[in-house]
Amino acid sequence: MESRFDLMANPLGAKIAKRIYNVALAIVQSPLPEATQNLVMLRASQINGCGFCVDYHTKDATAVGETAVRLNLVAAWRESTVFTEAERAALALTEEGTRIADAHPGVSDETWARVREHYDDDQIAALVSLIAMINANNRLNVIVRNPGGSYEPGKFADLAN
Amino acid sequence: MTARLNLFGSPTAIAAKAAGHFGLASKTILAESTLPAATQKLVLLRASQINGDGYATDVWSKNAAHAGETATRVNLVAAWRESAVFTDAERAALELTEQGTRIADAAGGVTDETWANAAAHYDEDQLSDLVMLIALINATNRMSVVVRQRGGDYQPGHLG
Numbered sequence: 001m002e003s004r005f006d007l008m009a010n011p012l013g014a015k016i017a018k019r020i021y022n023v024a025l026a027i028v029q030s031p032l033p034e035a036t037q038n039l040v041m042l043r044a045s046q047i048n049g050c051g052f053c054v055d056y057h058t059k060d061a062t063a064v065g066e067t068a069v070r071l072n073l074v075a076a077w078r079e080s081t082v083f084t085e086a087e088r089a090a091l092a093l094t095e096e097g098t099r100i101a102d103a104h105p106g107v108s109d110e111t112w113a114r115v116r117e118h119y120d121d122d123q124i125a126a127l128v129s130l131i132a133m134i135n136a137n138n139r140l141n142v143i144v145r146n147p148g149g150s151y152e153p154g155k156f157a158d159l160a161n
Numbered sequence: 162m163t164a165r166l167n168l169f170g171s172p173t174a175i176a177a178k179a180a181g182h183f184g185l186a187s188k189t190i191l192a193e194s195t196l197p198a199a200t201q202k203l204v205l206l207r208a209s210q211i212n213g214d215g216y217a218t219d220v221w222s223k224n225a226a227h228a229g230e231t232a233t234r235v236n237l238v239a240a241w242r243e244s245a246v247f248t249d250a251e252r253a254a255l256e257l258t259e260q261g262t263r264i265a266d267a268a269g270g271v272t273d274e275t276w277a278n279a280a281a282h283y284d285e286d287q288l289s290d291l292v293m294l295i296a297l298i299n300a301t302n303r304m305s306v307v308v309r310q311r312g313g314d315y316q317p318g319h320l321g
Binding site for chain 1 (some may be wrong): 209210212213214215216217218219222223226232233235237239240241242243244245305306309310311313314
């Protein structure tokens, strides 16, 4: 399975990718727990069918100690016992914030209230930005058909400034 | 988090007997079908993910890993279309699984293209087993989700 277009081989594409990576770094360095960040990115990537991103974030999560059970249950988190209430609130926000197309009702007040209960303003700023970022990245990769399977943890570290 | 209702609560109850028949039907395919065991697990996992069945997602991801499936392939089942780690035959089975699972509210069912693609990779016995497997997992997904039987503490090898 070949990618349709190598964004990184194009100077403008590479420049944009570098900026996106550095926006992501600001989120990574936020007070939102790293494990929660990985769950959020994985769930959005599953919903958007982004193989490259699912590969990326499951391997990165594993590299920092996330268990296989939790990673495998992200797709069915609602019916699982292995996530905290705070993580469940973040996952609910991720799903509703990802499924906004074609007059889906967006994020409910109930979900937002639950997020408010578990996260402070800095964490919420990070969470909302993270959901937006991963949805953008999912689209970049799905449109050019970047396949998942061959990511190695830490591969993009050299994009950092 | 305990389930709302234990379907197996009373071994003599009709529900427990019926559930036993479901189990036996699944086991017949799992044990006797010429459909590759790895493919069967991918199918069971994908339907369970779509239906949000935590219990079955736990069961089939652990059973797959236990049988030697790699973490990369298990993790990529949710995004198989955009992944390089599945064979064309597995992709055909996964596509049939998705369309056979998402049939609610006149969604369109299984397209001729998907069916022809599956028929190109599997013989009639295997196709029949695949259809039965997709039907059975969709039924058992509903059993778990309705009674809220949650996933997380399954021990590999216990089922299937």
